Amino acid sequence: MSASHADPDGAIVITGVSVLTPLADDVPSLLTALHARRNAMVEAPDILGAAVSRIEPFVATQYANVRGLRVYNRTMQLGICAAKLALSDAQLDPTDIPSDEFGIVAASTFGHMDTLIEYDRSLMTHGLQRTNPTLMPLAIPSAPGAVAGLSFGAKAFTLTLANGAASSLDALGLGLRFLSDARARVCVVVAAFANCRELILSAARAGALTRPQDVLVFDSRSRGTGLGEASAAIVLERAENARARDVPAKGVLRGHVSTFAPRTCDRSDALKRACEGALRCAGSVPGDIALVSAGANGIPDRDLAEAEGIHAALGKACANAAVIAIKGNLGEVVDAGGLLQVITALESLRSRTAPPIRGLERPVESNLRFVRETAPISATDALVTSMSNTGACSALVVSGGHAF
C-alpha cells in the first residue's frame, strides 16, 4: 500500500492525538515516562515468566459516554475512548462534522476475539437459545471499526484493517489516501490491543514472551517480548479543513508504503523497500530524517531484521538519525504500536528531544544511532517503521507540525 502527500496545498495534517497506556493516558505524561525509562511490563498472573501489561484502572465511561459502550469488549472500549480523546484534542465535536464527510479506519487484529470466544463457548455449553444474541455482530473481525463508526456517527466509511503490528501504520496510509482522494474531510485512525488469557498463553508457549525486566529492544541480550495493552488515535484532516477551523497541525503525513516479506529471511529487504518507498512518496531523502521510531519489540531476529532494513534504506544518513523504540517500555502492543510510535515521534520532533530506549546496554550490531540517553534532534522529519509476525512491513514519513 502506498500513499503520499508531498504537495503542501493538499497536505493531510494531524490535528488530534491520544494515547491510553499503562504508563499514561495523555501524551506529555507518556513522554515523561519514556524519558524516565519506565517499564509497563509485569508478570502475567498465572503464566510464569511471561511479561504483559494492563491499563489499571480502566473505566471506559470516564473517557467516553457513547451508546452501547458497556456491551463492547475491552479492545473496542479502548478504541472508542482513544478516538474520543483524539477528537477532543483536535477540538472536534463529531456532531459538528457533516457525517458523510467523517470516516474511521480502525486497526485491530484480535479485537473481536475474546467476544468470539465467549460467544462460541456459550453456544457449546449453553446452546443457542441461552446464548446472548447481541454478541454475534461484535464477534466478527470488522466489529472494532463498526462500533467506532456507530459511536461517532461516521458516515463516510468505517472499516478495520487486521495486519498485526503493521495494522496502524497501514490504517494511517489508508486514511491518508481516502482524504487525499476527497472521500472525507476528517478521518479518525484508531488502534487498540487488549490482552486476553488465550493470547497470552499462546504467545508464551510460542516462546515469544520473556520476563518483564528482560523486554529489551535492539539489545543483543534480548530473548523475547511482552504483550502490552494500549490504544491510540490520530485525527487526520485535509489541511484546508484544519486551516478553516483555525486549528494547529501537530504533524503532516507525508508518505506511506507497505510491503511484504514472503520468507522470514526477506524481512530486512521488505522493510528497506517500504522505507525507500515512503521516502519517495514523501519527496524526502534519507538526510531529511532526524528520527526513526522503530517497531522493534525484543524478538531477536525481528529486531535485527528491522535494524538491517532501516540501515539499508538510510545508508550513510543513519549517522544523523536518532533511533527510538517505545516497545522497550510498553511491550508488543500489536495494532496500537504504529500510532503510538507516530505520536511519540511527533512529540519528539516538537520538543526536539528523543526519549532513550529503555534498558539498552548492548545494542545489536548495526550502524544505527540508537538513543541510549535523552538526545537532541535537529531536523523535522521522522520515519516510522513496523513489522508484523506474518511478514507485513510498513513505513511512514511524518513531519512535525512546525513544518506545515
Place this chain on the structure above:
Amino acid sequence: MRRVVITGCGVVTAAGTELEGFWNALMDGTCFIRPLQHFSYYDMPALLGAEVELAPEDGKGLGSDATTSRARCAQLANAAVERALSDAAMMPVCDPDRTGVIFGSTLGEEREVGDLSERWVRNGPDDFGDEFWVRCDNHRLASRIAGEHGIGGPVQFCAAACSSGNAAVAFAYDLVSSGAADVMIAGGADALTRSIYCGFERMGALSKSICRPFDRRRDGVSFGEGAGVVVLETLEHANRRNAPRIYAEIAGYGMSNDAHHITAPDPNGEGFARAMKQALHSTLAPFDEIDYISPHGTGTLYNDRSECRAIKSVFGDRARHIPVSSVKSMIGHTNGAAGAIETVVCALALTHQAVPPTANLNDPDPECDLDCVPLVGRALPIQACLNLAAGFGGFNVCLVLKRVQ
C-alpha cells in the same frame, strides 16, 4: 490515474469451481442451497446452505492445515487464488515486488477459534501450544497466499463484514491506479460457521427454506461458503505482457457507512444511495450507461426493500429498466466472499453480454418493483454495471465495472 483492468478471475462456490461451469449454472438459475452434508451444529438440526466441493489439490500451500476442516477459509481462498492466477496466465507472478494481495472476510479464521475454544473447554489450557497466537491471526489469509507466490508488495487483510470482498477489490484498485502496485490479487473468502448460523437464527434473519431475494415470501438469508478472486493490473501492463483476456475495467468505486445499527441497514437506503452516487461520480459515468446492477440482495425483508429504495432514488424513473439480479439466490450469501464473487459475476456478465437471474423469485414484492430478472438469465448489451455490497455495522461499497472495447 492509471486504467485498471481485470485479467483473471477465480471462484470456488457451490455452483462450481471453474468459471465456465459456474457461469452456466448461474445462467440456468440453478439453486444450490440444500441440506448441508459437511457442516452441522447440534442445536440447529437440518441446516440448509450452499456447500463447496473442493478437489484434494486445493489444499496446496496450506501444509498440514489442509487436512483439517479448521482452515476451511484459507483452503477456499487459496483455491480461488490459484484459479485466478492461472486464468490470468500469472503462474508465476511477473514482478513479485510490484504485486500485492488484499483479502477480506466476514468471519475469517472463525472455525479455528471455534475448534480451539472447544478444546479449551474440553481439555483445559494445558492442552494448548501457540495456536491462538498463530492460527487466529486473520492476516494469515492474505500472507499465506503472498508467501506461496513469493509476493513482496502490499499484503493486507481488510475486515468490512459482508462488504469485505468489495472493499478488497476497491482498495486494490486504488493501489494499482495510483501506481503503488502494478498487479493486485484481491478477493474474499468465508466458510460456514457455527456463529453465523446461530447469530442469524436468533435475529430471525435466517431463511427457513431457501433465499428468495425480492420475493414477497422471502424470509431471510441462506448461507453459502466460497471465495472469489480477481487479478487487477493496469491496462498498459496487461497489454505489455499480452494478457490472455481482459474481462472488464474497474472504473471506480464509492463507499459509505449507514451509522444506523450494528446489524440492520438504514431502512431508507440512504447509505446505499450515497455509495452508488459516489461510485458514479468517481467514474464520471453518466447514469444512463449503467446496464446492470448486482445488488447485495440477501433476501431479508429489510435489506431488499432498502436497497430497492436506494436504486430508485439514484436512478429515478430509469431504475425500473435496469436489470437487478442477486446470485445469492443460487449460491447463498457467502458473507465476505460475496462482493468478490459478484465482481467476478459482473466481469463475466460484461464478457458474455448477459446477466444471471434471481432464482426462486416467483412472487415479486411490490415494494421491490425493479426488473429483478426472475428465474432465467438474459442476454442483453451491457456497457457498465454496478456491484453493491453492504455489511454489519453499515459499511457499503459500490464498484463500477465497464466493458473494455
